[in-house]
Amino acid sequence: MIAPATPKVVVLGMATKMPVAGVEWQVMHYLEGFRRLGLDPYYVEAHARTPSMFVGPESPDGADAAAAYLDSLMRRFGFAGHWAYHALHADGRCLGLSRGELDRLYGSAELIVNLHGGTYPLAEHTATNRLVFLGTDPVQLEVELFHGNEDTIRFLDAHFRHFTFGENYGNDDCLLPVTDRFELVPTRQPVVLDFWPEQASDSGYFTTVGNWRQAIRDLRYRGETYTWSKHDQFLTVLELPSRTEAPLELALASIDDPDRALLEGHGWSVRAAEPLSSDPDAYRRYVSESRGELTVAKDQNVRFRSGWFSDRSATYLAAGRPVVTQDTGFRSVLPTGRGLLDFDDLESAAEALNAVQADYPAHRAAAREIARGFFDHRVVLEPILRECGVRLPRGRAPERGEQGLAGTDQTSPSDAEIPLDLVLTPVSRHPTVLPEGTRRSIDRLAPARRPEVATRADTPGTSIVVLTHNQLTFTRLCIASVLTNTEGDFEVIVVDNASSDGTPAYLTELASADGRVQVVLNDDNRGFASGNNQGVARARGRTIVLLNNDTVVVPGWLARLERHLDAPGVGAVGPVTNRIGNEAEVDADYETYGELLRFASMRASGWEGAHFHIPTLTMFCFAIRKDVMDSVGPLDERFGLGTLEDDDYSLRLRKAGHELRCAEDVFVHHFGRTSFGEMVSGGSYDALLRRNRERFHQKWGEPWSPYAKRTSEAYAELAERIRSVVDDHLPETATVLVASRGDERLLDLGARTGWHLPQDHQGVYAGHYPGDGSAAIAHLEDLRARGGQFVVFPSTSYWWLDFYEGLRKHLDERYRRILDDEDTCAIYALEGAGS
Numbered sequence: 001m002i003a004p005a006t007p008k009v010v011v012l013g014m015a016t017k018m019p020v021a022g023v024e025w026q027v028m029h030y031l032e033g034f035r036r037l038g039l040d041p042y043y044v045e046a047h048a049r050t051p052s053m054f055v056g057p058e059s060p061d062g063a064d065a066a067a068a069y070l071d072s073l074m075r076r077f078g079f080a081g082h083w084a085y086h087a088l089h090a091d092g093r094c095l096g097l098s099r100g101e102l103d104r105l106y107g108s109a110e111l112i113v114n115l116h117g118g119t120y121p122l123a124e125h126t127a128t129n130r131l132v133f134l135g136t137d138p139v140q141l142e143v144e145l146f147h148g149n150e151d152t153i154r155f156l157d158a159h160f161r162h163f164t165f166g167e168n169y170g171n172d173d174c175l176l177p178v179t180d181r182f183e184l185v186p187t188r189q190p191v192v193l194d195f196w197p198e199q200a201s202d203s204g205y206f207t208t209v210g211n212w213r214q215a216i217r218d219l220r221y222r223g224e225t226y227t228w229s230k231h232d233q234f235l236t237v238l239e240l241p242s243r244t245e246a247p248l249e250l251a252l253a254s255i256d257d258p259d260r261a262l263l264e265g266h267g268w269s270v271r272a273a274e275p276l277s278s279d280p281d282a283y284r285r286y287v288s289e290s291r292g293e294l295t296v297a298k299d300q301n302v303r304f305r306s307g308w309f310s311d312r313s314a315t316y317l318a319a320g321r322p323v324v325t326q327d328t329g330f331r332s333v334l335p336t337g338r339g340l341l342d343f344d345d346l347e348s349a350a351e352a353l354n355a356v357q358a359d360y361p362a363h364r365a366a367a368r369e370i371a372r373g374f375f376d377h378r379v380v381l382e383p384i385l386r387e388c389g390v391r392l393p394r395g396r397a398p399e400r401g402e403q404g405l406a407g408t409d410q411t412s413p414s415d416a417e418i419p420l421d422l423v424l425t426p427v428s429r430h431p432t433v434l435p436e437g438t439r440r441s442i443d444r445l446a447p448a449r450r451p452e453v454a455t456r457a458d459t460p461g462t463s464i465v466v467l468t469h470n471q472l473t474f475t476r477l478c479i480a481s482v483l484t485n486t487e488g489d490f491e492v493i494v495v496d497n498a499s500s501d502g503t504p505a506y507l508t509e510l511a512s513a514d515g516r517v518q519v520v521l522n523d524d525n526r527g528f529a530s531g532n533n534q535g536v537a538r539a540r541g542r543t544i545v546l547l548n549n550d551t552v553v554v555p556g557w558l559a560r561l562e563r564h565l566d567a568p569g570v571g572a573v574g575p576v577t578n579r580i581g582n583e584a585e586v587d588a589d590y591e592t593y594g595e596l597l598r599f600a601s602m603r604a605s606g607w608e609g610a611h612f613h614i615p616t617l618t619m620f621c622f623a624i625r626k627d628v629m630d631s632v633g634p635l636d637e638r639f640g641l642g643t644l645e646d647d648d649y650s651l652r653l654r655k656a657g658h659e660l661r662c663a664e665d666v667f668v669h670h671f672g673r674t675s676f677g678e679m680v681s682g683g684s685y686d687a688l689l690r691r692n693r694e695r696f697h698q699k700w701g702e703p704w705s706p707y708a709k710r711t712s713e714a715y716a717e718l719a720e721r722i723r724s725v726v727d728d729h730l731p732e733t734a735t736v737l738v739a740s741r742g743d744e745r746l747l748d749l750g751a752r753t754g755w756h757l758p759q760d761h762q763g764v765y766a767g768h769y770p771g772d773g774s775a776a777i778a779h780l781e782d783l784r785a786r787g788g789q790f791v792v793f794p795s796t797s798y799w800w801l802d803f804y805e806g807l808r809k810h811l812d813e814r815y816r817r818i819l820d821d822e823d824t825c826a827i828y829a830l831e832g833a834g835s
Helices: 021-036 063-076 099-108 140-146 150-157 231-236 257-265 280-288 299-304 311-318 346-358 360-375 377-387 436-443 472-485 503-513 527-538 557-565 593-606 626-632 645-655 677-682 684-700 713-729 773-785 799-803 807-814
Strands: 008-012 040-045 083-086 094-096 111-115 131-135 161-164 184-186 206-211 219-221 224-226 248-253 269-272 292-295 323-326 340-343 462-468 490-497 517-522 543-548 570-576 611-613 621-625 659-667 735-739 753-757 790-794 816-821 825-829
Touching: 008 021, 008 099, 021 040, 021 111, 021 280, 021 311, 021 377, 040 063, 040 099, 063 083, 063 094, 083 099, 140 150, 140 219, 161 377, 206 280, 206 311, 224 299, 231 299, 257 269, 280 311, 292 311, 292 346, 311 323, 311 360, 323 346, 340 346, 340 360, 346 360, 360 377, 360 557, 360 593, 377 593, 436 472, 462 472, 462 527, 462 557, 472 490, 472 503, 472 543, 490 503, 490 527, 503 517, 517 527, 527 543, 543 557, 543 626, 557 570, 557 621, 557 659, 570 626, 570 645, 593 659, 621 626, 626 645, 645 659, 645 684, 713 790, 713 816, 713 825, 735 773, 753 773, 773 807, 799 807
Parallel strands: 008 040, 008 111, 040 083, 111 131, 131 161, 161 184, 206 248, 206 292, 248 269, 292 323, 323 340, 462 490, 462 543, 490 517, 570 659, 735 753, 735 790
Antiparallel strands: 083 094, 219 224, 543 621, 570 621, 611 659, 790 825, 816 825
């Protein structure tokens, strides 16, 4: 069988017209990003513009020198033989690829990306209808469309998809005129994160690199002039050095002596940009060793509020350097306030710089999180490819064929990377079952191999203990997320409780591939408490994190948990999540891994530092200082296989005087009940929970109480709608069963009596669900015999009618359906009940 050819993608660029390091990095992020997604990228220049910086005696038209420059650049990044220079400004010859090779490339490419929109389309570019416009400088094009410029319309018509760095385009606060002729899809600069390794120290200076004066491309719109040159905006914050103690340095080109003297006279440090711009290594060092970036935007983007964000600023973020930049409207799509701070004027710029200085480590960590969640090449490029109908190849991307740029991570794309389009929504629960495509993708995840970090630290700061018992697919995903999204020195201790599904073999391979991981293999299932105690006994970190194997962590999760844990009086901390059943559960609207990353990053920014006291921290993700755990003692193993050991431990911590905190700015995905799912469906979970509730009562002399839950606005509205329809349809003397998930508020039905479904023999919410359809029907009939007259299934509990086989049929055949509103609830009148 012949393997399918790797899809080719062509990037049309202008690096020889702008041979500066910033443009080189911008182009290479696209090329390398496409390669790491499994595509075969080529770089082509066919813009017909004279490469003026390469014109000289030995290359009168500049073509040969420009081609030599491209050859050197492409070799440094591993793209030898994957470039062409079409000298349309001169004699039209092709350098690099031959003309025949170039024509065949155009004809076979899945996509031809007109980067910057800097190449006027040729017939060979448009012949396959695969040419894409990717505009990196909004405003001028949108204004030309408003004025009906025919050249602009013809130019855009040649492309079948159109993308723009104007990410605020079309929003209410964006002043750019909107065209109905072309759909401009927002995008931003992709970044290959390991091109920008984080440095431990910094120069102390907030810096930026750019041009000072550029008297070009000013434009008129509705009687006003909008300028292109950045110096106009820098002058609005000229006094900034006197408002902050943060040293400020500008690496500038196109600046004369009077302007340099003006800046230096106001406290700015000024250096020449050319030594940095002529060398990508020097440019990267300058960015990576800066304290952060302080910069402005063009007047056009500021006043139109286009949402444009600098490709250079994206690299500062990737290097873990905070960015303080002028607002262009990008806050509608990017998290601001920590790591990325926007300003409108001199005062807010000073405030932003001072805020970064006041908590620099937190802003550094947040900067890297933003880069990972919003600028990572997968986050940016996969949506472009989907929009253009390009399907990514399955499996590992091609190996790098050449030695790459010194100092970058030259490992190939790893199957350890979690696909951004991985669907996290289960198709069923009890047990939790993931979509088939999701399971296949996760099962292809290989143990992560990162030579520069995959060694065991002598003194890890944190020990992450993961307990496993079968459920290999969930374990693979959990471990991949931990190794990918956790910064700093940490160790992972995986304790396996006699899995029989291949988990021990996977864990053994994992430990051999990554020195940060150690494995304990038990011959029998010792239960949750005992297994975690084994892991904790081996832990060497100052902080202990107990983490369920059905979780997915996100960038920055651990650093933020530890910041809360370091607060005075705090004994243990847990995150918020999508599924847990107590106050830590929040509304979450994501479906894929990529959407989870964006959701978690926006929540971290919007809830920065927020927390609340919580009586019980459930141990799906539980962070505690080791000295606190040593003083309180290990988990109580009398609770056997599991359930309520976290309630017990939380009570022990509170009685010892420790605060339990739920961190609103830390989100961890939780599938929920993957290990207990089969027990629930088999009926044994009910007995286990009942026994442990009795043990809890005997130990503490007080009964276990169900958890409280927070109320979202949508949920509160649902509860109100349920009360309204019950008022309209049921008599005031009725006894009503409600599939309540333990929420007492749903039983507030006016004069009517509300009962939990399910409930225990004392009428209290059972804390678990029936094991199967027969048990659900039997429980319903028992409650009906005890006086239940109606049953209400809120829309959040409709899964009862689908999951429990035969329940819907039982109700429809025996009883009368009073209401079936998919947005509110379904109500049945049980036998003998009037309406």
